[in-house]
Amino acid sequence: MERIETVVIGAGVIGLACAKILAESRREVIVLEAADSIGSETSSRNSEVIHAGIYYPKDSLKARFCVAGKAALYDYCDTHGIPYRRCGKLIVATTPQEESALSEIVQKAKNNGVMDLKYLTAEQAMALEPALFCTNALLSPSTGIIDSHALMQAYQGDAESCGAMIVCNSPVLGGRRDGQGIILSIGGADPMELCANEVIIAAGLHSQTVARAIDGIPTSTIPGQYFCKGNYFITAARSPFQRLIYPVPAQAGLGVHVTIDMAGGLRFGPDTEWIDGLADPNLYDVDPDRAQAFYAAVRRYYPALPDGVLSPGYSGIRPKLSPPGSTADDFQIDGSQTHTVPGLICLYGMESPGLTASLAIARHVQGLLAQPQ
Incomplete structure (x- = not known):
């Protein structure tokens, strides 16, 4: 069985941002993407807006990460040549x-x-x-627009330049925890098992489905879908x-x-x-x-x-994360203190302003992994 330090499940804008930040911290990183290309779902099917952080409840994750992420994203665009306009x-x-x-x-x-x-x-x-x-x-x-595809390609390039690998057509079918780490069952043309010390579920629309397929994650911690x-x-x-x-x-x-x-x-x-x-x-x-x-x-x-x-x-x-008629959802980001699985971070409800917040979310994930497990 192959062993890897860190697996990111999902190559959307948030998964790629996580891969970039974690690879830059000298981790050995693989990104597993079920589709045949990066960012083919929510990350590329949106308004491509850099949000200001206006609408979200005080102290919510969306508010915190949108405001911090906006500043980080504008800086990143300037230093990496990502097309954007601060049009307002x-x-x-x-x-x-x-x-x-x-x-x-x-x-x-x-x-x-x-x-x-x-x-x-x-x-x-x-x-x-x-x-x-x-x-x-x-x-x-401070609201703007951005080329989301160029942004994702830049995150991918940064991650790969630090040694990360992005592997498409590699759906995660299930997993389990044992004394060695988290063992993932991966489908595709060459099915295999991979043992990771750290796993970040950043699968967008499919995060709850992936989480339910991993033995050891209490179902009570997995939100509605x-x-x-x-x-x-x-x-x-x-x-x-x-x-x-x-x-x-x-x-x-x-x-x-x-x-x-x-x-x-x-x-x-x-x-x-x-x-x-x-x-x-x-x-x-x-x-x-x-x-x-x-x-x-x-x-x-x-x-x-x-x-x-x-x-x-x-x-x-x-x-x-909630049905029609409910109040607005916040992001849900669960570490081991929530689900008791060491080295596992689950990201749920990563809708707008996820693109704007992507770098701030990735740094939060890095911080959670640094906490005692």
Whole structure:
């Protein structure tokens, strides 16, 4: 049986960030990815936004890691040539009833150490963005956009330059703990068993499935597993906006918003579609009929959106820990003090702002591994 010091399960943006940080600490690292390429699920099916850390409850993991991760990510982009734009975003109220939510957002942001939000009158906001309609707005100057694929490739390159290996088409089918470490059963073209001193489950949508397959992890510590699909529509027109435009947040997400890609293209989304599982072969298809709801949502703040311009774009799935109607989830990161398995770190519910927070999450994982087991 092969032995390795550290295994990261999952080569999404957080798994790759963990591999980078752990390999740079002189660990021997292998990343096991079930798919045939890195970052093919949640990490590449999102809005590619660098979030400011505005919305999350005070002292939550999302708040802490988003704010710290944002600063680390901008620095990393500057030193590694990752394409990004600190374009800013407007959070807009479109009715007087929504205006009270803006003051609540400002207070949440201050609680999280985000002090740069600015109130704008309707006139000020619409002077910045002439295509916009709103009754009031907040400007978040530290929000940005990023090329997520370039970021993941940079994390992979850093990890590999320190000796890490990324192995695709290698699903983890199960595992068990024994006196030697954690023994993983790996499928694929060449099935094998691998014994690791440390294992980080960063499998995104599949983290709970992997955890349940490893004997020794108490099932009581594994959270619920729910899936919220977000659909995006695109248009061939160039964006009339220079900044991202977000409505007042919705319950399961941040509402159908306007984002801009690094080429200046315009996209709208995501919406909220709860799904039962991941088995549907057409899982990521976008139903063209959902466009009508998009027109209605977007025209609240972009009334000049023409008829017939929206086309199905892409979709992504948020790994949720609670069912529809529940309050917003936090990240769940469990070390041995929670599940009693030495050397094992389980990451659950790694949805937005996971990309922004990726470096901060990876450093937290490194810290947990350094604690007495």
